[in-house]
Structures are given as structure tokens and as C-alpha cells.
Amino acid sequence: MTVVRVAAAAYGVDFLPDWAAYEAKIGSWVAEAANAGAELLVFPEYAALELVALLPPELHHDVLGMRPALQGLLPDFLNLHARLARQHGVCIVAGSFPVAEGNGYVNRAYTFTLDGTLTWQDKLLMTRFEAEEWQISPGEGVRVFALELRGGNTLRFGIATCYDSEFPAPARQMAEGGAELLLVPSFTGSRAGFTRVRVGSMARALEGQCYAVHTPLIADAPWSYALEDAVGRAAIYAPPDGGLPEDGIVAEGGWNESGWLIRDLDLALIRNVRADGHVLNWRDRVAAGERSTPAEVVGLGAGVGV
Structure with missing residues (x-):
């Protein structure tokens, strides 16, 4: 079998009263996807910011002060996801967390294996809000998870x-490291932001001839400046070729509808497209790089300087 059942979360943020409520909510989400047969569960970027509700009220809008305060909840956050991964025999990519690292903070997506072992991928490129207001630092290094x-x-x-x-x-x-599936957890505050990530995800699926799974945060949270509004829809993209959807959209949920999008993804289709598609983007990446020389500016008119 080359099929994997993936669960993509459009995760709706709630103002939760205590840790027990958060634990119950995450436990319910994981149980629902696991009971549907999913093997890989993916939560959105910064879904862990729901925990800001558990901090003192004066920190709810303090984007710098909430960072160290959230570290006190991190051990319980990690233990909860590890326990749920073991309990249900699934792999969980948790909602990313602003984690203290060195002299700053990184945006870290923890991944929990079936036996509860954890690893992570840090975000590499910061948006203006992350860099300029929140002072989140870029992570280092690309990882591929097997x-x-x-x-x-x-x-x-x-x-x-x-x-x-x-x-x-x-x-x-x-x-290049062998990934056939790209996970794209996102937090976008507008339809324009969501569209940028959607277009990027579809382009990466086309270039790499791989699946891309887009999981958005959904929020109407005026109680926290770090959250406020978050919009989108869960979706799964693929290269439009060789038995895959002609529009590149394998599946998508409703706009701003919280819940799981669960689908079976056949890796054989991706492998076939890479080997014998109508176009061979993955193979031709080498030629594309070799033939992309520095641009020559060519003037088109007598008065145009080069």
C-alpha cells in the first residue's frame, strides 16, 4: 500500500477557562481524526496561542510579555501531545509554539511520533509582524521526517x-531530501494573506511534484492582539497531472469552517508523475537552474537606456 490518510485541521480558536478545557479540546480533536483512520494529523501555525487565554489578563495583548509566560505551559503542551500520539498510534504535527531558543524565540512546529517521541521544524522566514513587533527569530535548517x-x-x-x-x-x-508531502501550517489574518500561502503551496506542489497540505488557523479573538483575526480553509494540493485533479486541488474545506479535512493520499500517483508525467518539473529543476543566468537588460526603443 502506498496510501496515507492525512487529517488537515482548520482549527478554530476558543477562549478557554483552564488547562483542563484545553486538554479536553485537543484530546477530542485527536480522537476524532484517529477514529477516522488518519495516520498523520496536522494542526495550524500558532494554534498553541490559544493558551494565551490561560495567562494573566494583562498579558493577553502584550506580545513580548506573553512569550516568556507561555514557556511555563510548554512542558504540559509537549506531554499532552506525546501522550495522545501514543494513545491513538498516530503522528501529530502540533500547532506551532513560540519557543525560547538561545537569546530569543523561534516559531517551532513539534512533531510527535507514534511512540510519543518528539522532534520539530522551526520556521525559517519571518513575516513583518513576527520580526518587527513580536521579535521572533528565524530557525535554522531544513528537516525531512520519515x-x-x-x-x-x-x-x-x-x-x-x-x-x-x-x-x-x-x-x-x-x-531533495525525499519529501513527497509538504505540510503548510498557516496563520493568516486576511483573505489576501491566505491566498499568498495558498498560491505558494500550489506552486511548491507543482515544482516538487508532491502533495501539499494547507492547515489554517481560524480565529475571531479580539481578546488577544497576537491572535485577533485568522482566516482560511483547509486544503490539499497536488501537481495537476497523471490522474491527479486538473485544477491541482485534491480537496478543500469550507471558508472559515473549523474542523478536519481527512483524505487518503496515494503516493504512487506522485511517483508516477515524477517519473512519467506530461511534464517533468522535478527532473527539469536541474536544467532550470543551469539555464537561469543573470538577466540581460535589453532596451526596446531608441530612448531606453540599458
Whole structure:
């Protein structure tokens, strides 16, 4: 079998009263996807910011002060997701968390294996809000995760968090490392922002001839400046070729509808397209790089200087 069942969360933020409510909510989400047979569960970027509700009220709008305060909740956050991964026998990519690292903070997406072991991918490229207001630092290094599937095959996937998906280089490095699935957890405050990540995800799926799974945060949270509004729809994209959808959209949920989007993804289709598609984007990446020389400016008119 070359099929993996993936659950993509359009995760709706709630103002939760205590840790028990958060634990119950995440437990319910994971149980729902696991009971539907999903092997890989993906939550959005900064879904962990829901925990800001548990901090003192004076920190709800303090984007710098909330960062160190959230670190006190991190051990319980990690233990909860590890326990749920073990309990249900699934791989969980948790909602990313602003984690203290060195002298600053990074945007970290933790991944929990079936036995509860954790690893992570840090976001590499910061949006203006992250860099200028929140002072979140870029992470270092690209990782590819190898997940052993129930049928005995191995799925290799990478995580291009939100803005990272808008650039070819990180996703290409993941594909070079064997990734056939790109996960794109996002937090976008407008339809324009969502569209940028959507277009980036579809472009990366086309370039790498791989699947891309887009998981958005959904929020109407005036109680926290860090959250406020978040919009989108869960979706799964693919290269439009060789038995895959002609519009490149495998599936998508409703706009701003919280819930799971669960689909079976056949890795054989991706492999066939890479080997014998109508076009061979993945093969031709080498030629594209070799033939992309510095641009020569050519004047088109007597008065145009070059």
C-alpha cells in the first residue's frame, strides 16, 4: 500500500477557562481524526496561542510579555501531545509554539511520533509582524521526517510553515531530501494573506511534484492582539497531472469552517508523475537552474537606456 490518510485541521480558536478545557479540546480533536483512520494529523501555525487565554489578563495583548509566560505551559503542551500520539498510534504535527531558543524565540512546529517521541521544524522566514513587533527569530535548517506507515511503507514529509511556503528554496531542499508531502501550517489574518500561502503551496506542489497540505488557523479573538483575526480553509494540493485533479486541488474545506479535512493520499500517483508525467518539473529543476543566468537588460526603443 502506498496510501496515507492525512487529517488537515482548520482549527478554530476558543477562549478557554483552564488547562483542563484545553486538554479536553485537543484530546477530542485527536480522537476524532484517529477514529477516522488518519495516520498523520496536522494542526495550524500558532494554534498553541490559544493558551494565551490561560495567562494573566494583562498579558493577553502584550506580545513580548506573553512569550516568556507561555514557556511555563510548554512542558504540559509537549506531554499532552506525546501522550495522545501514543494513545491513538498516530503522528501529530502540533500547532506551532513560540519557543525560547538561545537569546530569543523561534516559531517551532513539534512533531510527535507514534511512540510519543518528539522532534520539530522551526520556521525559517519571518513575516513583518513576527520580526518587527513580536521579535521572533528565524530557525535554522531544513528537516525531512520519515514516518513508517501502517502498511509497511515510509512517508517522507517536510514542514514549510506559512511564509516559508512562499519561497522555492526550503521546499526544494525538503523534496531533495525525499519529501513527497509538504505540510503548510498557516496563520493568516486576511483573505489576501491566505491566498499568498495558498498560491505558494500550489506552486511548491507543482515544482516538487508532491502533495501539499494547507492547515489554517481560524480565529475571531479580539481578546488577544497576537491572535485577533485568522482566516482560511483547509486544503490539499497536488501537481495537476497523471490522474491527479486538473485544477491541482485534491480537496478543500469550507471558508472559515473549523474542523478536519481527512483524505487518503496515494503516493504512487506522485511517483508516477515524477517519473512519467506530461511534464517533468522535478527532473527539469536541474536544467532550470543551469539555464537561469543573470538577466540581460535589453532596451526596446531608441530612448531606453540599458
